[in-house]
Amino acid sequence: MTESAAHRESLPFDSTAHLLARVTAQLGTQLRHVSLNGTRRPMTPPPPPPPPSRPSAPPTLVAVAHGSRDPDALRTVTALLERVRELRPGLDVRLGHIELNEPLLTDTLAGLHRGRGGDAVLVPLLLGRGHHVKHDLPQAAATAPHLRTRVAVPLGPHPLLVEALYDRLTEAGWQASDTAHPGSGVVLAAAGSRDPESTADTRRTAALLSERLGGVPVVPAYASAASPTVPEALRALAARGRHRAAVASYFTAPGRFAAQSAAAAPWIAAAPLGTHPALARLLLLRYDQALAGRSLTPRHHLAAA
Template sequence: MTAWDVPGPEPFDSTAQLMTQITAQLSSQLTGLTLRAAAPPSPPTLVAVAHGSRDPGALRTVRELLDRIRALRPDVPVRLGHIELNEPLLDDTLAGLRAGTDVVLVPLLLSRGYHVKQDIPQALAKAPHLRGRIAGPLGPHPLLAEALHGRLVEAGWRTPRGAGAARAGVVLAAAGSRDPDSARDTARTAALLRQRLGGIPVVPAFATGGPTVTDAVDALAARGRHRVALASCFASPGRFATQTAAAAPWLAAPPLGAHAAMARLVLHRYDRARAGVTGDAAWTELATA
């Protein structure tokens, strides 16, 4: 047998036969492979920033609110950090997140002030391993007015009619701050609640740094408003919430806590921050809502 007699592949007798063999070889190589679509990016971690309180009900209430948020958006990772008094502290929460994590810090605070403008940005600046944004405070916003109204109704408020409406009034009790922006935000929240109540006057009062609940009650009485309820503009139980409720002449609503509208408001703040609406731009949007 000569070298020319060694058996080998049969010569291709047509282009069609060549293409058939190439196709068969490619099919064999691809057998068993599963094509996978690229997974969508995970949403940023929502870090809820609570103030903190020595009242044991405060931490429990904040956790209930976060449970509501998780139920509404199970795809969003949710963490908690406190500015002071309770664990986990915000610094520790941020330090514990994996490097490169996208985060949105949402203050569970109801107006602008030192914590919103200084403490929270400083905490994020101390976590350079994260990519983060800070949402605006929860107030003012119509959803906050919805929650305030809901708590008043739970406490026994019924919208008065006729002559009763002329005698009714509401004090909006808030923490207070030396920052004038805080008072402006609370005044705007009072205006939104007044709209929600059908025009019943709502007068702001503060635990510190401004007119007290007694001052607000007296101001309403001077206008013939002697049936006065107190709306509690506090995110959770605490010393200031207890102090202002004790001065109420009639019914006092509980703090906002885990009201359904509060959970929706936190997520609204989170979504707007993700969209790039933060800082003064976020407040301007909400003030004109």
């Protein structure tokens, strides 16, 4: 017997079974790295999926007030923004003034998301398309190139403002019987602007208020920069036999112009719109409209402006 034959006889009886088992195990290992379409899978396991990202915060609402030396103005606007926060919990709501009061709008924007950028919507607490809305707000936004901003359209005209004006008139003493009184009339006292679009907005609000009052004449008038003045509008109503004239205050907060207009009233004078709930809802509506694309200026990164 040769040496190789003797070696074969010395192999264990189940060596063939062991060999098949080893081949099967190796084949199974290789198949785990091959996908169904025949491509080879990586030998290392894929990295775990990243944790779900937290939803980004909504843009900051920056309410822009004109500013006034009357201390009641700042208190009123601050209380109004508290109503806004109650209506939209979690929304970052800030205040900035064009002039006369702190914080100034430029300071509010400079401190907003400092060093890390962010989004903001400037919502003017102004009632028409005047110089402040068209020029001052975009210029202030340009001083904060770290922010992406929108400038919302002004509050007026809008039916929510009309409801607030009507409520303020009834609080001052207007009654249902005054609607039918042949001598009744209303002067809608506004701040005034040289911009014709601003005066057109005030006239539109006056027409809407007249409808809300059942057809009572409502004459727009202005405390500055436009005509007629409040006294002139009152005389025009008197010339038409409307001696029972009320003054509706088309101002967002107390101030010199609001007080001056109220002082001219021969009968009742309504308070400014102030913290009326409709005004808070309208602020949020203008904010939402700006996010949806309706804004004074398109969204832009002002660093390139």
